[in-house]
Amino acid sequence: MDLLEAVHTRRSVRAFRDEPVPGELLERVLDAARQAPTAGNLQAWSVAVVEDAGTQEGLAMAALGQGHVAGAPVDLVFVADGERSAAKYGERGRTLYALQDATIAATHAVLAAHALGLGTCWVGAMREGDVEGLLGVPDGHRVVAIIPMGYPADGSVDTSRRPLESFLHSEGW
Numbered sequence: 001m002d003l004l005e006a007v008h009t010r011r012s013v014r015a016f017r018d019e020p021v022p023g024e025l026l027e028r029v030l031d032a033a034r035q036a037p038t039a040g041n042l043q044a045w046s047v048a049v050v051e052d053a054g055t056q057e058g059l060a061m062a063a064l065g066q067g068h069v070a071g072a073p074v075d076l077v078f079v080a081d082g083e084r085s086a087a088k089y090g091e092r093g094r095t096l097y098a099l100q101d102a103t104i105a106a107t108h109a110v111l112a113a114h115a116l117g118l119g120t121c122w123v124g125a126m127r128e129g130d131v132e133g134l135l136g137v138p139d140g141h142r143v144v145a146i147i148p149m150g151y152p153a154d155g156s157v158d159t160s161r162r163p164l165e166s167f168l169h170s171e172g173w
């Protein structure tokens, strides 16, 4: 699958087969995340791989009871390292670049997973403090997304997009 096909056919998956993600595929997904552009190439992000059923239940609770977080064979928790970016870029690094670094890395992971036949769903609704406590996320870091990942159980729901013109402003607003 080429990149544009992956971009166009990816949709959120919220039901997963009871089948583990092979280690080799997990590695390829994480390596795709590692290739993401980052501010100043500081790579101010990290990811926790969570496969323990009890921890996944805890993540699902922190994500306001979203069942797909516990129902996936693995969750990837992407975290921004604000201090790493702040060391070079100050407040803008802490409050913006680190979040962008982690977000782009997670996007790479989501698209790579899809290209490899895996489904994911971006989960942003969560009590961040609960996730931090559960995973022991260090101070100065911020959880950006939980990404449940696994083989899709059934067809995902197709979603539409606004027409391109509605995003565009020619030469400004």
Ligand SMILES: Cc1cc2nc3c(=O)[nH]c(=O)nc-3n(C[C@H](O)[C@H](O)[C@H](O)COP(=O)(O)O)c2cc1C
Pocket: 010, 011, 012, 013, 014, 066, 121, 122, 123, 124, 125, 126, 156, 157, 158, 159
């Ligand atoms: C920042 C962000 C937060 C999201 N949070 C959740 C979430 O908490 N739970 C969920 O099931 N989906 C969540 N989604 C997935 C969106 O609902 C989904 O991407 C959107 O409806 C478009 O559908 P598609 O991904 O199938 O194209 C989130 C997506 C983004 C980008």
